[in-house]
Amino acid sequence: MLSREKNELLTRTGPGTPMGTLLRRYWLPAALSLELPEPDGAPVRVRLLGEQLVAFRDSSGRIGLLREFCAHRGASLFFGRNEECGLRCIYHGWKYDASGNCVDMMNEPADLDFQSKIRLSAYPTMELGGLVWTYLGPPEQQPPLPRFAWALVPESHRHVYKTWQECNWLQALEGGIDTSHANILHRRLHPTDARHGIVPSATFVRAGAPRLEVYPHEYGYLYAGVRSLDDEQVYVRTYHYVMPFTQIRPGPLDMVKPHNAGHIWIPMDDENCMVYHWTYSMGAEPLSEEDRLEPGSGREPSEHLPDFRKVRNKDNNYLIDRQAQKTELFSGIVGINNQDNAVQESMGPIVDRTQEHLGPADKAIIIARQMLLDAVDTARAGGDPPGVHGDYEQLHAIVGAYPRDGSWQAAAGGTHQPLAAQV
């Protein structure tokens, strides 16, 4: 449970808000590279932390990210002409380069040199790992681009995509770092279950419930779910929570080939977020075309609308099938991503955390909130929040059976003392 004040503090990200100030200290994904496939192509609207922006790839391939509205009289540059290394407003022909400098005005005499006085808000951009990244914070505090292994492998080994989720960023993130729902919400029902359509005794699930361990690091934490298999072995599944909005986890293919996946949850505004997700091959073998389609994930191309919203969404109750819910799918909703979105969005645009009741299984969420609150304080005091200078290339998640001798900790990349959460 959170107080109303803390819930507001964690969920509001517009300019000037404490959480907005914290998030602006990090590089943020603004778009997929594939949304801007060619020089001088169509610009795209970008909503980021409550700001309305427009992105374009200029003639040289450089990506500009500008305030959406022309400095002259406020017409949208989404309609702009992307030409000769700049985005030109169709209203009076004011043209901006990718740095926001006004480089031409068609409606004023050239000798006036009015244009040299005009600058449009622009944010720096970098492309890496199939994403366009940007930094919305104070220039003097701009850190280097974060290094993630998935972003550094060849394109052949990586798949990235994104989903528009219609709720606050924090409840989407909390859904991602919460592992305890995985074998409940995403569970398939089988004809061999004792009673068709009725979930087998919860005892079955509980018996299998793992011991949850959280190991704090400078960047966030390592999370492990550890199950006893026998006297010799434990079954371990780990992920990393990288402050403030990233998760690195085992991918669906991890059991058959070395492979990791993850999410980045970015506020569009306080009632919408964009969830970037990626998967990559950690071995020599590239991803296959089928890997990229992510079958069963609910992220297949047929599940998305052109604006990255979902075909199954809150307006159609995610096309829940009550008959399937009895006999095939615990949730009745097709697609893992749709299942996650359904429960997270069903809480409302910003869930009222004064009404919640957290238990031990919510440890990861409790600790992440506390880390975010601490980081807000650090940023307020002018310090560097956790992970802004981090190199994450070595971070990886593991899943599998390990001997009870400490070797999973070594494989997971080392641990420290586990952290207790105050429920």
Add this chain to the structure above:
Amino acid sequence: MLSREKNELLTRTGPGTPMGTLLRRYWLPAALSLELPEPDGAPVRVRLLGEQLVAFRDSSGRIGLLREFCAHRGASLFFGRNEECGLRCIYHGWKYDASGNCVDMMNEPADLDFQSKIRLSAYPTMELGGLVWTYLGPPEQQPPLPRFAWALVPESHRHVYKTWQECNWLQALEGGIDTSHANILHRRLHPTDARHGIVPSATFVRAGAPRLEVYPHEYGYLYAGVRSLDDEQVYVRTYHYVMPFTQIRPGPLDMVKPHNAGHIWIPMDDENCMVYHWTYSMGAEPLSEEDRLEPGSGREPSEHLPDFRKVRNKDNNYLIDRQAQKTELFSGIVGINNQDNAVQESMGPIVDRTQEHLGPADKAIIIARQMLLDAVDTARAGGDPPGVHGDYEQLHAIVGAYPRDGSWQAAAGGTHQPLAAQV
């Protein structure tokens, strides 16, 4: 005319409001029984007095009415699994029985016994007369379920349905207890009328206008419209207004067989209400299939959308036909219920009663408002508002010709002194 303050007081029904507090002292229809046709079937969302709830029929047939959002982290229980005497959240498998007790948690170890500490807001339910009733008030003040004749006859003799009306409950109720519009708004035009397309002289209607009498009772009032037929006879039509939101009136079939009908107006929130309507045979003969279709009522199945909204609605101007308005229908709108909804919804979500001009024909409305205001005061002072303990089984409405000897009063169930209304 009402002051702004009184208009607010009468129309706001959320938790903590004076009118909301009054209405929570009565049993309220929450759904049709047919919306929950079978044990372990799909749950339904219920909006009631501004509260978001979910109803389900459990394995034993008992109906639960819970706060819509799981006590754990707030996912909607509308998506829940209705199984083994409880509704289970699909997110982490928390399961609630119909009383709101948390009876299972799939994500926490059983030995923790966390679940015994969890309760979800739940309201008592009863089924009677084809409706699911609930009580949202203080448990220690819970009255018995009201007894209405229509609810006590065999199912074969009764028809119930409901319509989602897109305006405040009070202007819908006022439309129902106002009889003076009936032969105006609902009038059909005939080729024998003096001039096609022009309503015959209003004098015709006025000449037939009845004398309106209101007889107060403990439960509300008996309303009578009395027309002189000749020196011997009067033509009488009565209804009962039963506090705070019920009307018992002659049904459309009353002239040919003994039969009554009525409405119950229930706030969903302050800008929407659900209107339950029922009709029943008071004699030995059951209702026919045709009776149940309510031909001409505007409540035929083809006039409703699956969520009980109307096919003809404010977004399409109720499909008003201006040619028909000239020659066939006074309103130009097909269906009595649609005609009522059109005028009532056209006033806006909550009509501004500081702008109205009431006349003698609005007597019933004026008195009902005063009774509601008085009842708000009674409830505020901790007393029992009118009718909470009432037995209405004997209440019935009459229509027809009666000798001028007091026999209509006897047939109507007895009267007292009529009540004057301050316009």
Add this chain to the structure above:
Amino acid sequence: MLSREKNELLTRTGPGTPMGTLLRRYWLPAALSLELPEPDGAPVRVRLLGEQLVAFRDSSGRIGLLREFCAHRGASLFFGRNEECGLRCIYHGWKYDASGNCVDMMNEPADLDFQSKIRLSAYPTMELGGLVWTYLGPPEQQPPLPRFAWALVPESHRHVYKTWQECNWLQALEGGIDTSHANILHRRLHPTDARHGIVPSATFVRAGAPRLEVYPHEYGYLYAGVRSLDDEQVYVRTYHYVMPFTQIRPGPLDMVKPHNAGHIWIPMDDENCMVYHWTYSMGAEPLSEEDRLEPGSGREPSEHLPDFRKVRNKDNNYLIDRQAQKTELFSGIVGINNQDNAVQESMGPIVDRTQEHLGPADKAIIIARQMLLDAVDTARAGGDPPGVHGDYEQLHAIVGAYPRDGSWQAAAGGTHQPLAAQV
């Protein structure tokens, strides 16, 4: 740039606002005459300066403009019966004449004479030039109907229509009186341009940029764009800005036959305005059918929805064609009116003028704002704002080549000292 306070002052027009008070001193177009084609036809809803009204043409042809909601209990008179010189509410049959007098009540006895006490807000109307005009101000200050040449010619010589624009009236007006966008936004690209798909050097446009002159008059101002052709001649294009919301400009046909056009921008509410546009033949020859279709204008019948909204609108990004934008149309949007609406509406419902950067080319806008602010002060002080008593029959706009001897000033109708604008 404007302060937030001045932006609010200029854009808010509801009852009681300073700008609303100013605008209520003038006659306003309320509808096209063709919307009320016949006596006793269907009424139409009219939204004007934030007020909800209903217009109807009575049996005698007179047009009534009433508050939309019946004085009795507030039902919408849009559903009313238009019959026998009055609009009758379908709820209880209260009937109003075009002056707002209640002339009949079907639900009350005639001898009560309640109706004589009831009056509904009504505004005076006049028909002229294919428009229905109304006056919403204090009756004692009602001026005569303005006389415009276009409104006084025979119907055969005039075309009028209107477009619902989804933004504040002022940014629509500012788009109209701003001439500098015309050969930018509305420009066609040609295959002979140096590089396909890239606009030719802006220098081309700039070289042709006219000298802008603004000559103040009692009614507003005469605006002239003057280009040097050679030592002998200048090319001149003028328009008149007539306070507070009218423009008279050369029409698209002016170069081939004597012909003027213009706009009137009327607030519906603060986020929508209705733009009336007209064109008329100043010579003997009437308009042809093709003239009336306004080919290429974006105002062709196929570009409008029945409620005068646009087929190409903000919800579909005006169907912008990015390929056409490269090689055919500077804007990528088909239709001059659609181009204007796209940029103006893209600024948002009410553009934030604290963020703008005006230059010399925005002179006309700067002066118009100042005139409006001055007029607000005049009206506040009880005086007559500019132009309320104006006779505009002689006002016309010119376009063409003139000798450098002052003859264009004579042709334009006389000028005074030009006005400097403070940017």
